[in-house]
Amino acid sequence: xxxxxxxxxxxxxxxxxxxxxxxxxxxxxAAGERRGLSTRVEGPAARHRHAxxxxxxxxxxxxxxxxxxxxxxxRSLTRVRADADRVLIAxxxxxxxxxxxxxxxxxxxxVIVENLRNPxxxxxxxxxxxxxxxxxxxxxxxxxxxxxxxxxxxxxIFLQNTDxxxxxxxxxxxxxxxxxxxxxxFVLQPSMDVFKGMLHDLDIGRExxxxxxxxxxxxxxxxxxxxxxxxxxxxxxxxxxxxxLPLGYQMDASYYYLKLHWHVPCGPNSVITxxxxxxxxxxxxxxxxxxxxxxxxxxxxxxxxxxxxEIPVLLMEILMYIVIIAITRLARPGMTKLxxxxxxxxxxxxxxxxxxxxxxxxxxxxxxxPFFVIPRTVHPIMGWxxxxxxALALSVLVINVFLLPPLDVLTTWLAVVSMxxxxxxxxxxxxxxxxxxxxxxxxxxxxxxxxSLLRMMDSLQTMLERDPFFPRLGEPTQDTEFSKLY
Numbered sequence: 001x002x003x004x005x006x007x008x009x010x011x012x013x014x015x016x017x018x019x020x021x022x023x024x025x026x027x028x029x030a031a032g033e034r035r036g037l038s039t040r041v042e043g044p045a046a047r048h049r050h051a052x053x054x055x056x057x058x059x060x061x062x063x064x065x066x067x068x069x070x071x072x073x074x075r076s077l078t079r080v081r082a083d084a085d086r087v088l089i090a091x092x093x094x095x096x097x098x099x100x101x102x103x104x105x106x107x108x109x110x111v112i113v114e115n116l117r118n119p120x121x122x123x124x125x126x127x128x129x130x131x132x133x134x135x136x137x138x139x140x141x142x143x144x145x146x147x148x149x150x151x152x153x154x155x156x157i158f159l160q161n162t163d164x165x166x167x168x169x170x171x172x173x174x175x176x177x178x179x180x181x182x183x184x185x186f187v188l189q190p191s192m193d194v195f196k197g198m199l200h201d202l203d204i205g206r207e208x209x210x211x212x213x214x215x216x217x218x219x220x221x222x223x224x225x226x227x228x229x230x231x232x233x234x235x236x237x238x239x240x241x242x243x244x245l246p247l248g249y250q251m252d253a254s255y256y257y258l259k260l261h262w263h264v265p266c267g268p269n270s271v272i273t274x275x276x277x278x279x280x281x282x283x284x285x286x287x288x289x290x291x292x293x294x295x296x297x298x299x300x301x302x303x304x305x306x307x308x309x310e311i312p313v314l315l316m317e318i319l320m321y322i323v324i325i326a327i328t329r330l331a332r333p334g335m336t337k338l339x340x341x342x343x344x345x346x347x348x349x350x351x352x353x354x355x356x357x358x359x360x361x362x363x364x365x366x367x368x369x370p371f372f373v374i375p376r377t378v379h380p381i382m383g384w385x386x387x388x389x390x391a392l393a394l395s396v397l398v399i400n401v402f403l404l405p406p407l408d409v410l411t412t413w414l415a416v417v418s419m420x421x422x423x424x425x426x427x428x429x430x431x432x433x434x435x436x437x438x439x440x441x442x443x444x445x446x447x448x449x450x451x452s453l454l455r456m457m458d459s460l461q462t463m464l465e466r467d468p469f470f471p472r473l474g475e476p477t478q479d480t481e482f483s484k485l486y
Contacts, residue, residue: 039142042110043103046145050084050166052077053140053151057091057115057133062278067098068305068377069154069283072297074106075304076158083163085146089139091115113139119202123211130278131212135202138213140188141195148238153184155274155281157297162249162270164232169241171221172230174250176275181224183214184273185250253282253293258431260292284376285383289424298379307382310375317373317386321393328400352464359402359460366394367412388417403463404456411452415445 054070074086086108090099094112102108116135140151148166165172170189173181198220209215221242230243246267253274255264262269272293274282280291283301287294301307370390374383391413399409422441428434 039139040112042099042112043108046085046109048083048085049147050163051087051109051143051146051149052082052084053087053089053143053149054154055089055134055137055139055151056094056154057136058093059133060130062130062376065281065283065377066154068301069281071102071106071305072283072301073152073154073156073158074102074108076300079300079304080158080161082158082161084150084166085109087111087143087149089113089136091133091136111139111143116199116202118211119205120208120211120215123208131210134213135216137183138195138198138216141190141198142192143190144192146190148187149190150185150187151183152271153273156184156250157272157282157300158270159272160268160270162268165245165249167232167236167238168230168245169239169243171224172243172245173217173221173224174245174247175225176247176250176252176273179225180209180214180218181221181244182250182273182275183217184275185245185271186217187245253291256293257291260428260431260434285374285378285380286371288380289420292424294380301377302379307379310378310382313375314378314382314386317370317390321390324393325396328397352461355402355464356457356460359398359404359456362398362402363395363409363412363456366398367391367416369394384420388413391416402460405459408452408455408459411448415449418445 052074054073056066056070060066070088074088077084077086086106088102088108088110090110090112092112092114099110099112103110113136115133116138118132118135121132137151140149143149148168150162150165165187168187171186172188173183173186176182198216201216201220206216207219209218224242224244227242227244230239230245233239248264248267248269249271250273251262251264251269251271253272256262256272274280274293280287282288282291282294282297284294285298288298289295370387373390374386378386392410395409395413396406398404399406419438419441422438423434425434425437428437
């Protein structure tokens with residue numbers, strides 16, 4: 001018979017065991033916190049068995065633009081009458097007012113999460129570092145309140161209802177690349193076991209071809225290319241297993257630019273994706289008419305959200321440009337004259353070269369400054385109008401400061417306006433004809449632009465050599481007929 005411990009020893013042993021258990025639970029909770037397992041939900045409770053989910057994190061130069069894009073994309077689901085919840089997986093540093101707008105105005109459920117550590121961060125170079133936190137997309141597997149989830153990127157627009165995707169299996173995705181599926185839209189069955197397995201793969205450093213979510217998920221489902229195409233059962237039952245989705249569920253915008261209309265025969269033409277360079281996403285005002293689909297995106301935003309946040313900024317810019325034009329018309333152009341001297345020995349080649357360089361820099365600035373001060377997500381028609389007005393105002397300033405011929409300076413402005421009309425012409429037969437027309441216009445306008453530049457430089461050189469019109473600093477300015485021409 002085993003010897004019984006004294007009561008005091010039993011109590012000490014029980015206390016030690018309880019302490020060890022508490023330490024183990026605390027360590028497990030801390031480990032879960034470190035690995036991003038802690039979440040909280042804001043917004044309405046789950047109302048459907050299925051959900052469309054998107055992701056948002058902070059730390060890129062374009063956080064606000066993606067915030068607007070997520071809202072427009074989610075509103076497009078309402079437009080097509082999607083019968084599912086809208087869920088946003090948001091990092092904890094997303095601004096509170098953004099979260100409030102998405103929950104109260106858009107009806108989203110917002111799941112606040114801690115960022116998952118990306119062990120492949122060193123593989124991301126340069127501009128690709130904006131993908132560092134895309135592994136937060138793995139949190140979609142923690143949405144166990146739902147039977148199926150369609151995970152979507154913010155650069156998608158829905159053209160028609162896609163609720164049949166909830167009949168797909170445990171994982172389904174589209175191959176817009178011949179070899180790798182695209183993670184801009186995929187179907188999944190939430191599972192904490194799958195999520196924990198993926199966290200384990202992150203810990204051991206599973207192979208990742210691009211250092212972001214797509215390379216990781218391709219490694220998790222390497223045989224998806226060999227799987228059958230998804231066809232929704234007519235009786236509404238859910239399939240099991242993995243499937244490839246038809247191309248119509250992720251129509252790359254480049255398909256449109258070839259024909260200038262949609263022609264994707266594989267599956268329903270349901271979802272447009274814009275996996276283009278960051279500066280040509282459809283929500284930027286300059287994307288139209290360079291890329292015609294930008295206007296379609298902004299039409300949806302106009303109908304759903306409007307542009308109230310950008311209007312005050314645009315009005316301030318308009319007022320600023322009006323003031324610039326008024327000042328340049330009223331003030332005498334004396335700034336340039338301070339650089340000159342009537343004595344020929346002081347008018348050396350270096351000074352002339354510096355003045356010419358200043359004129360060129362000023363003309364470039366006149367066309368570039370308005371581009372960068374306009375709110376990026378404003379409607380293209382408003383954006384281009386303000387840009388052209390701003391470039392005109394600053395060009396007038398350059399004309400008056402450097403006493404340049406107005407028509408030659410404004411040749412570039414007229415060329416930009418004409419180019420916009422050429423690109424926006426709505427009756428091109430296809431994208432190839434449109435590209436040829438744009439190249440033809442550029443080819444024909446290049447000699448005029450070059451000739452205007454040469455005339456401006458000649459005019460400036462003539463000004464520099466006409467000493468009587470440029471007194472030394474401190475001397476009275478002569479009133480001449482020449483100075484009144486402007």
